[in-house]
Amino acid sequence: MRITLILAILQGCVGVDEDEAPAVLMYIYLLFQLCCCVGVDEDEAPAVLICVGVDEDEAPAVLMYICVFQLCCCVGVDEDEAPAVLMYICVFQLCCCVGVDEDEAPAVLMYICVFQLCCCVGVDEDEAPAVLMYICVFQLCCCSSCVGVDEDEAPDIDIYHCPNCEKTDGKSTMKNKKRNKQDTGQSGDIRAVQNGSQVFIKELRSRTFPSSEDVVVKLNGSQLTMDYLEEVGFNEPILVLKKDGLGMSMPAPTFYINDVENHVGPDVGVDVIDVTKQTDSKMKLKEFVDYYYSTSRKKVLNIINLEFSDKRMDSIVESPQIVRRLSWVENYWPDDALLGKPKVTKYCLIGVKDSYTDFHIECGGASVWYHVLKGEKIFFLIKPTSANLSLYERWRSSANHTEMFFADQVDKCYKCTLKQGQTLFIPSGWINAVLTPVDTLAFSGHFVHNLSVEMQMRAYEVEKRLKVNCLTPFPNFETACWYVGRHLLERFKVVYSVCPSYGLLSR
Numbered sequence: 001m002r003i004t005l006i007l008a009i010l011q012g013c014v015g016v017d018e019d020e021a022p023a024v025l026m027y028i029y030l031l032f033q034l035c036c037c038v039g040v041d042e043d044e045a046p047a048v049l050i051c052v053g054v055d056e057d058e059a060p061a062v063l064m065y066i067c068v069f070q071l072c073c074c075v076g077v078d079e080d081e082a083p084a085v086l087m088y089i090c091v092f093q094l095c096c097c098v099g100v101d102e103d104e105a106p107a108v109l110m111y112i113c114v115f116q117l118c119c120c121v122g123v124d125e126d127e128a129p130a131v132l133m134y135i136c137v138f139q140l141c142c143c144s145s146c147v148g149v150d151e152d153e154a155p156d157i158d159i160y161h162c163p164n165c166e167k168t169d170g171k172s173t174m175k176n177k178k179r180n181k182q183d184t185g186q187s188g189d190i191r192a193v194q195n196g197s198q199v200f201i202k203e204l205r206s207r208t209f210p211s212s213e214d215v216v217v218k219l220n221g222s223q224l225t226m227d228y229l230e231e232v233g234f235n236e237p238i239l240v241l242k243k244d245g246l247g248m249s250m251p252a253p254t255f256y257i258n259d260v261e262n263h264v265g266p267d268v269g270v271d272v273i274d275v276t277k278q279t280d281s282k283m284k285l286k287e288f289v290d291y292y293y294s295t296s297r298k299k300v301l302n303i304i305n306l307e308f309s310d311k312r313m314d315s316i317v318e319s320p321q322i323v324r325r326l327s328w329v330e331n332y333w334p335d336d337a338l339l340g341k342p343k344v345t346k347y348c349l350i351g352v353k354d355s356y357t358d359f360h361i362e363c364g365g366a367s368v369w370y371h372v373l374k375g376e377k378i379f380f381l382i383k384p385t386s387a388n389l390s391l392y393e394r395w396r397s398s399a400n401h402t403e404m405f406f407a408d409q410v411d412k413c414y415k416c417t418l419k420q421g422q423t424l425f426i427p428s429g430w431i432n433a434v435l436t437p438v439d440t441l442a443f444s445g446h447f448v449h450n451l452s453v454e455m456q457m458r459a460y461e462v463e464k465r466l467k468v469n470c471l472t473p474f475p476n477f478e479t480a481c482w483y484v485g486r487h488l489l490e491r492f493k494v495v496y497s498v499c500p501s502y503g504l505l506s507r
């Protein structure tokens, strides 16, 4: 009986791929919130889903997804379920690798990964399905560590050669970049307003904007608590003038760029943005530091995503306590996960005077904290209303967006100056640009969390549609969502039995 039912569920498994994971999570989340907080019975759940905006005819499918998800999570399988699980493996194998579209690259990479495990790492061929299943189940779609390919690079690979094959056949070949650009109609490179020219920066400095006083909430460190956020929400930026009470550690104000070099390592590769050209390149940290201290700088270079949570500097910078309390990655990413924990928690930002980062939304709809240790940053902030988000999407997808100042297209863009020693929290989805008016050393971190699930989803959807690279990627975002889903499921199991008619939880 149970097997028949599981098979019935499997037929519903037509599309829970990694793209949909966040949506599934969203549904689980809504259902959970409603069941738990509003006190809805599980047989009322379809009606509730309809209330929260799931179409009547979608409701059964959504519940089905929840069931499938539940099955996915149950890796400890009972003996009598084994045949069904084998069936499940087959289904997933079929689902997992159908074509080699750019969109499907992560799935392909996963396949490569399994192949790699077979031929290079020494997993037997007949163990591969189990490995694949494991990967599928947790949507661990980009096992970059075992193929030696970064997630971002995967779509650019034309023919992949594994490390062993490289010895005889040479390196993997890459797709023709030019052709690729024409194909998609846009490049993934970072470009900014009006060619990022210094003429533009001068104009920007002299323009007036509505003051962020109207919108930014000022708190002292000890007021920014979980209770506060749960009551008021986290929909407006929060400015904290002094770091006391934030539970944050920062180096002394005497700490500077050469200390960063010492604590991160001179040979570490960093992404450096040439602000005037708005191009991105890699260099060694020591080369950047030499540039920084040189007497005549010929360029305006900006570092915005030097993530250092695995470097020695990690021990002297601690993110605000509220961030650690909220963060999905810090709370739900298992230590023994196959994939690396998303490295988004600690960034060091080194911007020289007149650096500029154009309007963007953080990857995965992440919220961000910034602390200026020395110098100053000016943020241009636009509220993520539906209307503003559509305008943003239209602007960002137009080929000439670099020539248009996005703030001109919305009715209000707030200017918020973050001075030395101050900390700013920008909520999920806020469209923002950043100007660095003087040489500045700042720290920041990205986090996704419970209080902004809907906005995170919307930002994620915008990002998917735009198909442009994020300034600061959120690696394995989807997997992080799955882990939260798993946590919610555990909570579900305690509070309710989901889909009791399938009997999945009745044992």
Ligand SMILES: *[C@@H]1O[C@H](CO)[C@@H](O)[C@H](O)[C@H]1NC(C)=O
Pocket: 194, 195, 197, 198, 403
């Ligand atoms: C930037 O673009 C503007 C107009 O699009 C042009 O007048 C200006 O010369 C350009 N500046 C640079 C540095 O390329």
Ligand SMILES: *[C@@H]1O[C@H](CO)[C@@H](O)[C@H](O)[C@H]1NC(C)=O
Pocket: 220, 222, 223, 244, 245
């Ligand atoms: C923070 O603000 C609250 C309320 O205004 C006040 O009671 C408290 O003393 C302040 N704490 C600090 C450290 O300034």
Ligand SMILES: *[C@@H]1O[C@H](CO)[C@@H](O)[C@H](O)[C@H]1NC(C)=O
Pocket: 325, 326, 327, 328, 331, 450, 491
């Ligand atoms: C997020 O929300 C879920 C469900 O309400 C809860 O179980 C969990 O503890 C929350 N997580 C964090 C980090 O606050």
Ligand SMILES: *[C@@H]1O[C@H](CO)[C@@H](O)[C@H](O)[C@H]1NC(C)=O
Pocket: 381, 382, 383, 384, 385, 386, 387, 388, 410, 411, 412, 413, 414
């Ligand atoms: C766009 O955002 C601004 C704040 O940046 C807000 O005042 C305005 O109401 C929003 N516009 C619309 C049409 O939602």
Ligand SMILES: *[C@@H]1O[C@H](CO)[C@@H](O)[C@H](O)[C@H]1NC(C)=O
Pocket: 398, 400, 403, 404
């Ligand atoms: C950018 O392109 C749009 C049409 O796609 C056009 O309306 C607009 O004037 C262009 N802007 C600039 C600055 O060239």
